[in-house]
Amino acid sequence: MRILVTGASRGIGSALMDIYEESDDEVLGTSRRGGDGLIQLDVTDPASLARLPGEVGGELDLLVCNAGIFPDRHERHDTGYPAAMWAEVFATNVTGVFLTVQALLPALIEAEGKIAILASQMGSSRKATGGAYIYRASKAAVLNLAKNLASDLEPDGIAVGAYHPGWVRTDMGGDGASLSPREAAEGLAERFDELDLHNTGCFETWNGTKHPF
Numbered sequence: 001m002r003i004l005v006t007g008a009s010r011g012i013g014s015a016l017m018d019i020y021e022e023s024d025d026e027v028l029g030t031s032r033r034g035g036d037g038l039i040q041l042d043v044t045d046p047a048s049l050a051r052l053p054g055e056v057g058g059e060l061d062l063l064v065c066n067a068g069i070f071p072d073r074h075e076r077h078d079t080g081y082p083a084a085m086w087a088e089v090f091a092t093n094v095t096g097v098f099l100t101v102q103a104l105l106p107a108l109i110e111a112e113g114k115i116a117i118l119a120s121q122m123g124s125s126r127k128a129t130g131g132a133y134i135y136r137a138s139k140a141a142v143l144n145l146a147k148n149l150a151s152d153l154e155p156d157g158i159a160v161g162a163y164h165p166g167w168v169r170t171d172m173g174g175d176g177a178s179l180s181p182r183e184a185a186e187g188l189a190e191r192f193d194e195l196d197l198h199n200t201g202c203f204e205t206w207n208g209t210k211h212p213f
Helices: 011-021 046-056 083-111 132-156 182-194
Strands: 002-005 025-032 062-065 114-117 159-164 202-205
Touching: 002 011, 002 132, 011 025, 011 182, 025 046, 025 202, 046 062, 046 083, 062 182, 083 114, 083 132, 114 132, 159 182
Parallel strands: 002 025, 002 062, 062 114, 114 159, 159 202
Antiparallel strands: none
């Protein structure tokens, strides 16, 4: 398979790269700055996105949309959450996912490939425990995006799934999280292997449990 992982410089993205590099798959990764063998991609920059198909070249069997940010974990509902933060998070976590898919759609259609979108249980309406409004709203939006892409791309033979990676020891998850990036990535890679047109539109956890939207 030919695979592209966005946001692959650290955390879950880097662990996924390691797993695919250990197999016979051809894996490409992106990071905002590029370098170290990664393609430079800023998912909020139209010029960077326009270069992406040429950097990838040829058909693509799996696109993993992993790039994302979470800057509002300590904001207060009465004084925080500035407008600029809302714009930045949605540009990265939602618009950036769609524009990445759009840029690579010809390569995915050619291969009848798959799209895996890293979401979060924090975007589920059933897990609305308060706080982190911007991140939660962006992940709710990307869950909706994944579901609708699944409907529209099914006639092209492309399956789309959304995935909660678990609570992972990354810069985003913190040192007290229960999973290592490798453990989460191993579970996610299994889920991506299982993704096809029979379960397109799914929202699942890293260990295969179906998650409510």
